[in-house]
Amino acid sequence: MKKSHILAILIVAVAIGFLISASSDVTTYANFEQAAKTGDRVKLVGQLVKEFPVEYDPEKNPNLMAFQLRDDKGQVRRVVLRATKPQDFERSEQIVLTGSMNGDTFEASDMLLKCPSKYKDQEIYIRSEQG
Amino acid sequence: MEYIGEHLLPGQIGHFCVVLSFVAALFSTLSFFLATNQRHTDATDGWRNLGRLGYLVHGVATLGVIASLFYILTGKMYEYQYAWANVSDDLPVQYVFSAFWKEQQGSFLLWSFWHIVLGSVLIFRAGKWETPVLTVIALAETVIASMILGLYFGDFRLGVTPFELLRDTMEAPIFQQADYLAKVKGNGLNPLLQNYWMTIHPPTLFLGFASTIVPFAFAIAGLWLREHKEWLNPALKWALFCGAILGTGILMGGVWAYEALSFAGYWAWDPVENSSLVPWLILVAGIHTNLVAKATGYSIKSTYFFYLGSFLFILYSTYLTRSGILGDSSVHSFTAMGLGFQLQLFIGSFALMAAILYFSRSKGIPTIEQEEKVSSREFWMFMGALVLLLSSLIMTDGTSFPVWNKLSVAMGLDKINIPGDNFLSNFVRTRLSGQLAVANPVQYHNGQQMWIAVLMACFTALAQWLRYNEKNWSIWSKKVGVQMGIAAVLGGILTYLNSRWIHLSSDWRMWVLLFTAMFTIVSNGSYIVTFAKGNIKMAASAVSHLGFGLLLWGIMSTGLNKEWISSNNFAMEGLVEGMEGEMLNKNVLLMRDAAMPIKDNYDATYLKDTLERQTRSFTVNFKKRDENGNYTGENFTLTPNVMYDRQFTKVVASNPSTQHYWNYDIFTHVSSLPKAELDPEFAKQQEDSLKYATYMARVGDTIFTKENYIVVEDITKTPKHPDYKSQKGDLAYGIKMKAYSLEDRRGYALEPMMYLRPEDGAFTLTSTVPQLEIKSKLSDKGMEKVFQTEEALQFSPFVVKRGDEFTFNGFKVRFADISANDVQLNTYLAEEGDVTASASLMVVGPNGAQYAAHPLYLIRGNQPFSLKDEIPKEGLYFSIQKIDPANGTVTIGAAQATEEQRSIPVEIAENAGRSDYIVLEAIIFPGIKLVWIGSILMLIGLAISFWRRSTMKGKLD
Known part of the structure; x- marks a missing residue:
């Protein structure tokens, strides 16, 4: 067997090793029900339920926020995130969370917001003095 | 309908240029192709010249497209959607560039521009490689030009033109008016992108992107002409150029993120970052095998492979970032423009071209039978290149999860039932689920690339010394x-x-x-x-x-x-339920003027905030203490800021401020603000819900409110306020007060003001004492009073000489002096050509109080004016009514306002709540x-x- 073949096999083996060793950081998208069933760390996509107030009081704790989220199955659960409330949070149209269920609460370690882009909200600003 | 005021010509010229640029690029491709294929015949020169002509026309047409778009953007022609969405009347000129390449069409044009520059250099310098290399570049240009064509073939749209009219892109009632354009104003550029990095980073990065096509084209040319060794020389030179430029572009992105964005880092393993790093890594691998191939004849095949791959991964990166497939896995937001299919075709056709050519020619590529010796440099360089390839493949895999998910679902792999609950079947099941995601990209990529780094470090240490x-x-x-x-x-x-x-x-x-x-x-x-x-x-x-x-x-x-030094475990302890672990305490709340001890013995004090245009800056001072609690003398001030959108309806960006030392940085940014500061609508509601009580204020009075008392110190027409910049023509007044609580004997300044600015309107600037939760403002009733009172005053004339004294309402007034230059009246704004005379009056009240007044007589443009001076505390006014140089006398007018006239209404609210704090994140980067x-x-x-x-x-x- 040639050296290069041995090397190629080695490298493939190392690559597989990498992928497997990193598999603890790989997760799947899930909804509240699935997350509660497995208890695993998952990615969860949903929308802010705007009827409920967002709990964030920086005077008490700037590193804690909580809100109600509706997942793609329509289930609503309380979400707790240990971070500051992002600007523009209330306007988000989609929220992607990383975290796991703890009882009835989803504890998130990471959050990503999708906010409406200018293309979608087709408002036209009118010059007020000429309108 | 005939619309008024539209400029349709630049768009028509632009669109014509797009079509011409596309056709010319296609023509150039075919000509260069034929010139290459018939290189052994007499026809080759003719075809080559046609190819050059086509490329010249393509270049000129593309410059025409760019010029038209710039003309539209700099001219703020909002009839075009591109201008409407990206610029506004108040956008500084230098950011028109940012607006230009912010959208996909603009960045395609930037990419195309660099291809034209590189292609032109190659036409002059590439010699016999010109025709095959230019065939490839012109083909890429054809495809890129098609991205901005905006032509419809039935329902299929080829490309998206940047010259679309606003009224064609949306339906709104306003377009039923012929003069709609007079009422439309631009959206403006996202303040986040109004940043000098946004003007220099994209051109650099795109030059790097564009230049990867040159080694690719040389590789194609080498295969095509079957000259497997000759192409290695020019390819290497261009690959080195490309490596340096693309690397600079990527590095600039990191510096931008660190210096100007609130990411708190320089690299986040974001898909956009990864997909620009991968082509660079593959290119660097190619540079190494290229060196080996030149020196030893080994690794020619891998050099082909890497240079072909580098450009293909540029295309893949373009697909990832522009097709919208990354969706929710990237912080960079990209608008999908329906170009996904065209981009897939771009990658597919170039990959196919490269693969067919490579495999049809691979037999003829010279190889060396004997293997490299383990003791040779070429062996370890090749190993290094393999590891770089491994690195980029793993990185690409981790970045492409959204693509795998799509493929998995499209091919029905997610429906396959995988039995078993062992490691392998779980692994495969997750992989095929169509729901694959990375939980923590930083941890994920660091964990893998770390080992790559270990190998690379060892190889680079060893191979340098080998021969x-x-x-x-x-x-x-x-x-x-x-x-x-x-x-x-x-x-x-x-x-x-x-x-x-x-x-x-x-x-x-x-x-x-x-x-x-x-x-x-x-x-x-x-x-x-x-x-x-x-x-x-x-x-x-x-x-x-x-x-x-x-x-x-x-x-x-x-x-x-x-x-994170922005934590204060002691101050937070017990306050918050569910708060645990040091890592969670990344942010600290700073009340204004209250020094807060934070970790590592820093005292942080939030001193003030200032507003300029859309930016609110917060001044925060840091003082370091040593272990014994004494100040070490290390003392610095940072000013992180937040930016509001143009309508002041929300905060759109939080910009960091960083203290640099030679061995570490202290990075800070405002991570949250009181709701009233973040959301001006909420602030308005809050303001409306406050219960203001009106008090009559007279200089010297003490106002007793429910919980505090307030001393009125002065009523002035030249007020000062942090948010007020006085302008000529302003009519302003303010009340200076000191507020005291019954417990706290410290006086806090309370200085509301109001001003009228011609053409702008009336503005009320409130003043607050957060410590006492007092807020106060002035009304236009007070404005009327302050200025109308003077109209109603009855002046009594006194004819006096220098040194004379007269009595008015029990006040003894001595006319001390009159001077031409020594003007002391602070409401007077000097103008060129003014002739002035300023009187000095010494006033002694019935109770012995002493004052001075300096009324002014002024001749401006042959018109005489008399400017009064006042003693607010007594409501006294003095003016110079007449100067009689012949007799040496001056007529002084004196008047006193009534008690009622001197009382100005001031509105005061208590229990106003505090919103004078910031939430700060501060990180040390050693x-x-x-x-x-x-x-x-x-x-x-x-x-x-x-x-x-x-x-x-x-x-x-």
């Missing part, structure tokens, strides 16, 4: 052995010394990584000093590899020693300079190599 085609290993091995020994020993010592600084804890992997970094730093440093003897031309590769070692060192020191120095050295190494190979004697082009 191509090693024949005398038995002799040479001694030298290498000595060098490796020195590097291992010194590297070990340095690792130990560093471990006293860098928090390696007991993680053996970190020890290994640090040791390999030190190993390569010592080995390459030693190579530069002892072997290359400081001859930097000889040592270009060692400079790059030294840079890599320093970069690793910097990554470890910033990554492992990064520390050794961040190592990251910059290391990265820059890597690029300098590439640049030196490029320079050396471009100036070397002999035929390179």
Whole structure:
């Protein structure tokens, strides 16, 4: 067997090793029900339920926020995130969370917001003095 | 309908140029193709000239497109959607560039522009390679031009034109008015992008992107002409150029993120970052095998493979970032424009072209039967290239999860039932689920790329000392052995010394990584000093590899020693339910003017905030204490800021402010604000819900409110306020007060004001005492009173000479002096040509109180004016009514306002709540300079190599 073949096999083996060793950081998208069933760390996509107030009081704790989220199955659960409330949070149209269920609460370690882009909200600003 | 005021011509010219540019590029491609295929016949020159002509027309037309779009943007022609969405009347000129390449069409044009520049250079310099290389570049230009064509074929739209009219892109009632344009104003550029990085980063990065096509095109040309060795020389030169530029572009992105965005870091393994790094890594792998191929004849096939791959991964990166497929896995937001299919076609056709050509020619590519010796440089360089490939494949996999998910679902793989609950079946099930996601990208990629870094560091330390085609290993091995020994020993010592600084804890992997970094730093440093003897031309590769070692060192020191100092465990303890773990305390709340002890013995004090245009800056002072609690003298002030959108309806960006030291940085940004500051609508509601009580204020009075008392010190027409910048023509007044609570005997300044600005309107500026939760404002009733009272005053005339004294309402007034220059009236604004006379009056009240007044007589443009001076405390007014130089007398007018006239209404609310705080995140980045120095050295190494190979004697082009 040639050296290069041995090397190629080695490298493939190392690559597989990498992928497997990193598999603890790989997760799947899930909804509240699935997350509660497995208890695993998952990615969860949903929308802010705007009827409920967002709990964030920086005077008490700037590193804690909580809100109600509706997942793609329509289930609503309380979400707790240990971070500051992002600007523009209330306007988000989609929220992607990383975290796991703890009882009835989803504890998130990471959050990503999708906010409406200018293309979608087709408002036209009118010059007020000429309108 | 005939619309009024639209400029349709620039759009029509632009659109014509787009079509012309597309057709000319296509024509040029075909001509260069035929010129290449008929290179052995007489027809080749004719075709080549046609190809050049086509490329020239394409270049001119593309410049025409760019010029038209710039004309539309700088002219703020909002009839075009592109201008409406991206610029506004108040956008500073330098940011028109940012607006230009912010959208996909603009960045395609930027990419195309660089291809045109590079293609033109190649037409002049590439010699016999011109026609095949230009065939490839012109083909890419054809495809890119098609992206902005905006032509419909039935329902299929080819490309999206930047010249779309606003009224064609949306339906709104406003477009039923012929003069709609007069009422439309631009959206403006996202304040986040109004940043000088946004003007320099994209052009650099796109030059890097664009230049990857040159090694690709040379590779295609080499295969096409079956000249598998000759192409290696010019390709290497261009690959080095591309490596340096693309690397600079990527580095700039990191510096931008660190310096100007609130990411709190320089690299986040974001898909957008990864997908620009992958082509660079593959290109660097190609540079290494290219060097091997030139020196030894090994690795020609892999050089083809890498150079072809580098450009294909550029296309893949374009697909990832522009098709919208990344969706929710990237912080960079990209608008999908329906170009997904066209982009897939772009990658597919180029990949197919490369693959067909490669496999049909691979038999003829020269290879060497005998394998590389393990003791040779070429063996380890090839190994390094393989590891770089491995790195980029793993990185691509981790970045492409959204693509895999889509494929999995499209092919029905997610429906396959995989039995078993062992590691392997779980792994496969997750992979095929169509729901694959990375939980923590930073941890995920760091964990894998760390081992790549270890291997790379070892290889670069060793290979530098080895020789191509090693024949005398038995002799040479001694030298290498000595060098490796020195590097291992010194590297070990340095690792130990560093471990006293860098928090390696007991993680053996970190020890290994640090040791390999030190190993390569010592080995390459030693190579530069002892072997290359400081001859930097000889040592270009060692400079790059030294840079890599320093970069690793910097990554470890910033990554492992990064520390959130914005925490205050003591102050937070017990306050908050569910709060645990030090890592969670990344933010600290700072009340204005109250020093807050934070970690590492800093005292942080939020001093003030100032508003300028859409930016609110917060001044925060830091003082360091030593272990005994004494100030060390380290004292600095940072001003992080937030930016509001143009309508002041929300905060759109939080910009950091960083204190730089030679060995570490302190990075701060405002991570949250009181709701009233974040959301002006809420602030308005809050303001409306406050219960203001109106009090009559007279200078010297004390106002007793429910819980506090307030002393009125002065009523002034030249008020000061942090948010007020006085302008000529303003009519302003303010009340200076001091507020005291019954417990707190400290007086807090309370100074509301109001002003009228011609053409702008009336503005009320409130004043607050957060400590007492008092808020106060003035009304226009007071405005009327302050200014109308004066109209209603009855002045009594007194004719006096210098030194005379007269009595008015019990006040003794002495006319001390009159002077032409010594003007003391502060409401007077001097103008060129004014002739002034200022009187000095000494006033003594019935109770013995003494005052001075300085009324002014003024001749401006042949018109006489009399400017009064006042003593607010007594409601006294004095003016100069007449000056009689013949008799040496002056007529002084004196008047006194009634008690009622002197009382000005002031509105005061108590229990107003506090909103004078910020939530701050502060992070120490130790050794961040190592990251910059290391990265820059890597690029300098590439640049030196490029320079050396471009100036070397002999035929390179």
